[in-house]
Amino acid sequence: MSQSPPVTATGVTLELVYLARLREAFGRSAESLTLEAAPGAVTTVADVLAALVARGGEFARELAPGRAVRVAVNHDVVTAQHPLRSGDEVALFPPVTGG
């Protein structure tokens, strides 16, 4: 039996979705984001936010501590500690104003 190839892919690829005012601020409605993680480490929503803030500009402004941003993973609202897997859809949006 042949050995399986060594696991080299430690990246988590996510589909990011931006809604409402955040879409306008970021200048895009969606993008793919791949985060590298140490083997065995869990990538969380907080890691995604940190990666976006690191871009500076509008990302740093809108996602700064204290700014009201909601996050949903695969259509369920979650907290920053929520663990992520490749293929997850991560949506960022302002507090909702329907009704």
Add this chain to the structure above:
Amino acid sequence: MPVRIATADFDAGHEIAALRAADVRVGAVASFIGTVRDMNDGRDVRSLTLEHYPGMTEKALTAIVHEARERFDILDALVIHRVGELAPGDQIVLVAVTSSHRDAAFDACRFVMDYLKTRAPFWKKEATPAGAHWVDARDSDDAAAARWNR
């Protein structure tokens, strides 16, 4: 379907008649209609555009209706929420609830609206003479939803 997202307007009378006709046990119907106001925070509203998150919107509203069924002794509930560009006076949302007795219908209708205002992924953008801007969420909506905490 208990939950509907639509661009077209709805006929509340028609929808409520359908809810009533579906179950002989109905003794009470409570409903709410939200409409576009022509003034907000002192600004003239020329139009209101409702954006939503396709994929999550129906899931979130369905979960709210499901929770209403669990908490209150109701027979059925309906939520219709419009999206797209609306004018002052236009209807935005309909919530209708049927039950045998009025307490459950009143409470469930209020509950669904309080949760919709804080959990359903819609966002409003107002067009005014001074330009377009996104409507801010209100603290009073969070307080209203918190009233239902168990």
